[in-house]
Amino acid sequence: PPAHSHRDWIGPPDxxxxxxxxxxxxxxxxxxxxxxxxxxxxxxxxxNQRFWAQHNRAFRQEKEEFIYSRLKAKGLEMRDExxxxxxxxxxxxxxxxxxxxxxxxxxxxxxxxxxxxRNFRITFLMGQVALVRALRWLRWRKKNVEQ
Amino acid sequence: GLxxxxxxxxxxxxxxxxxxxxxxxxxxxxITFQYFNFLKRMYVTQCNKDLSQRAKxxxxxxxxxxxxxxxxxxxxxxxxxxxxxxxxxxxWSEMSSRTELREMKSAAETEDSVTPVGAESKExxxxxxxxxxxxxxxxxxxxxxxxxxxxxVVSTASAGFAMAPVPFELTCFLLASLGTGLASCAxxxxxxxxxxxxxxxxxxxxxxxxxxxxxxxxxxxxFAASCGIPGIALLTLGVNPLTGALGAFNIxxxxxxxxxxxxxxxxxxxxxxVVGAIPPIMGWTAATGSLDAGALLLGGILYSWQFPHFNALxxxxxxxxxxxxxxxxxxxxxxxxxxxxxxHCLALIGLSTVAPVLDITTWTFPVxxxxxxxxxxxxxFRFYRDADRSSSRKLFFCSLWHLPMxxxxxxxxxxxxxxxxxxxxxxxxxxxxxxxxxxx
Numbered sequence: 030p031p032a033h034s035h036r037d038w039i040g041p042p043d044x045x046x047x048x049x050x051x052x053x054x055x056x057x058x059x060x061x062x063x064x065x066x067x068x069x070x071x072x073x074x075x076x077n078q079r080f081w082a083q084h085n086r087a088f089r090q091e092k093e094e095f096i097y098s099r100l101k102a103k104g105l106e107m108r109d110e111x112x113x114x115x116x117x118x119x120x121x122x123x124x125x126x127x128x129x130x131x132x133x134x135x136x137x138x139x140x141x142x143x144x145x146x147r148n149f150r151i152t153f154l155m156g157q158v159a160l161v162r163a164l165r166w167l168r169w170r171k172k173n174v175e176q
Numbered sequence: 177g178l179x180x181x182x183x184x185x186x187x188x189x190x191x192x193x194x195x196x197x198x199x200x201x202x203x204x205x206x207i208t209f210q211y212f213n214f215l216k217r218m219y220v221t222q223c224n225k226d227l228s229q230r231a232k233x234x235x236x237x238x239x240x241x242x243x244x245x246x247x248x249x250x251x252x253x254x255x256x257x258x259x260x261x262x263x264x265x266x267x268w269s270e271m272s273s274r275t276e277l278r279e280m281k282s283a284a285e286t287e288d289s290v291t292p293v294g295a296e297s298k299e300x301x302x303x304x305x306x307x308x309x310x311x312x313x314x315x316x317x318x319x320x321x322x323x324x325x326x327x328x329v330v331s332t333a334s335a336g337f338a339m340a341p342v343p344f345e346l347t348c349f350l351l352a353s354l355g356t357g358l359a360s361c362a363x364x365x366x367x368x369x370x371x372x373x374x375x376x377x378x379x380x381x382x383x384x385x386x387x388x389x390x391x392x393x394x395x396x397x398x399f400a401a402s403c404g405i406p407g408i409a410l411l412t413l414g415v416n417p418l419t420g421a422l423g424a425f426n427i428x429x430x431x432x433x434x435x436x437x438x439x440x441x442x443x444x445x446x447x448x449x450v451v452g453a454i455p456p457i458m459g460w461t462a463a464t465g466s467l468d469a470g471a472l473l474l475g476g477i478l479y480s481w482q483f484p485h486f487n488a489l490x491x492x493x494x495x496x497x498x499x500x501x502x503x504x505x506x507x508x509x510x511x512x513x514x515x516x517x518x519x520h521c522l523a524l525i526g527l528s529t530v531a532p533v534l535d536i537t538t539w540t541f542p543v544x545x546x547x548x549x550x551x552x553x554x555x556x557f558r559f560y561r562d563a564d565r566s567s568s569r570k571l572f573f574c575s576l577w578h579l580p581m582x583x584x585x586x587x588x589x590x591x592x593x594x595x596x597x598x599x600x601x602x603x604x605x606x607x608x609x610x611x612x613x614x615x616x
Contacts, residue, residue: 037306039389047377049389051306077373085377088499119494119565126498126507137501141439144373148393152369155394 336459358407
């Protein structure tokens with residue numbers, strides 16, 4: 030993002046976590062409230078990024094392992110004659126999906142709780158910041174009108 | 177063709193108050209015709225997509241093909257600098273049929289076979305300023321409120337209104353539809369607000385406005401409040417308190433029960449089915465002001481319909497659900513998933529038979545609806561037995577046209593109000609006089 034910009038910038042989805050990173054703009058006269066908001070958002074972003082990158086990586090890895098073990102049990106190689114990667118059909122993969130979901134169930138519950146808490150807190154802070162800014166602008170308008 | 181001919185015949189025979197009834201029929205047919213056309217387009221789009229892509233199977237919801245088409249259109253516009261979001265978004269939200277056909281053709285031509293459908297356009301890969309542009313706002317809000325789903329919800333509510341055994345009141349109908357639409361917008365916005373990181377990770381939902389940072393969560397919540405509060409107020413004050421209460425309850429059920437429950441237990445599907453069943457009940461209570469057996473029957477039909485519809489859809493999304501942490505029957509209890517879908521297809525037959533017993537429709541309704549109900553039950557049985565992608569897709573697409581057709585048939589077989597009132601009277605002559613008195 031250009032150096033002179035006064036706004037946040039959002040990027041393309043991350044390769045591992047599929048989340049879009051945000052670069053936050055730090056205004057020179059940032060108030061304490063605004064700083065709290067920015068830090069909360071940064072912290073949430075970092076935490077989400079960590080969770081999903083690790084989770085997706087684990088998914089991909091376990092999926093590979095599953096395919097490999099199943100193919101081996103069937104006596105097939107990872108790649109067939111034409112060099113294409115051998116895959117299992119959806120019904121065989123279903124066992125893996127079910128397994129993966131139940132394995133990560135507790136992890137997801139914990140993450141959900143955290144995410145909801147963070148989301149509410151960030152939105153509430155955004156509301157406060159917006160309110161303060163609106164009042165400030167009204168006061169400035171009043172001053173301008175009086176002059 | 178055969179259906180329509182038969183319906184027209186029955187229509188003409190029944191009605192004392194001919195004008196109003198025909199107006200109903202024309203209106204409803206127009207609405208469902210447009211809906212049907214829209215579904216046909218979706219179906220054709222799906223076919224095109226399948227023919228041109230060879231990525232791993234990915235089931236699409238009603239909304240996603242349009243988003244994907246929109247991205248492909250963007251691919252053609254080579255953007256080197258950050259520019260405001262292209263007008264493609266707006267044409268999407270305006271939904272002219274010509275644009276869709278053009279986009280469909282270009283989709284079939286330009287799409288590469290190997291790249292997955294979520295192919296990122298050049299514009300998508302760039303960094304974007306997080307600034308809200310006012311001319312993009314309508315499109316963004318349309319996507320935030322899932323405007324197409326809202327439109328379908330409003331149409332089921334109007335079906336409920338139309339089936340109620342009372343004389344048709346236009347203002348009440350419009351207020352009820354508007355209120356329901358606003359409530360639905362609010363509920364959908366809150367749902368998206370809650371699900372940002374999960375939506376980012378699923379192919380079907382990764383282009384939603386909050387995920388892409390086109391709108392801030394604060395604005396999404398404010399929009400939801402500014403739709404929900406007037407919507408419920410409109411229903412409570414402009415229609416009746418019962419409808420308002422149902423609307424508020426439905427918003428609560430969807431946002432605070434269904435959405436969190438999706439990640440905790442498979443019970444979410446049943447809760448979601450109730451959410452889908454409430455709008456026609458709301459339409460009925462808006463017309464009559466009370467919860468009769470008829471309202472519950474209509475709700476029951478929609479409740480049962482949700483299962484073949486959703487279970488078939490979720491069958492193709494198992495990978496995304498598993499990775500995203502969603503607890504769905506298709507992933508955790510696949511046998512149950514198919515059993516429930518079949519069970520509810522059969523329940524639809526039963527419910528259609530109950531309709532004339534409750535005096536809502538004539539006995540022609542179960543007879544005429546039997547073919548389509550049997551067909552969806554047959555597809556449900558195939559899905560149960562085969563449990564593969566093709567049977568799930570067939571069942572899903574069938575459910576898309578089955579519901580509007582069923583509601584349409586139900587409407588045309590609706591028991592006329594006057595017929596019920598004049599049950600003891602002489603036929604013919606007295607009907608004419610009663611009509612004359614009513615017209616101003």
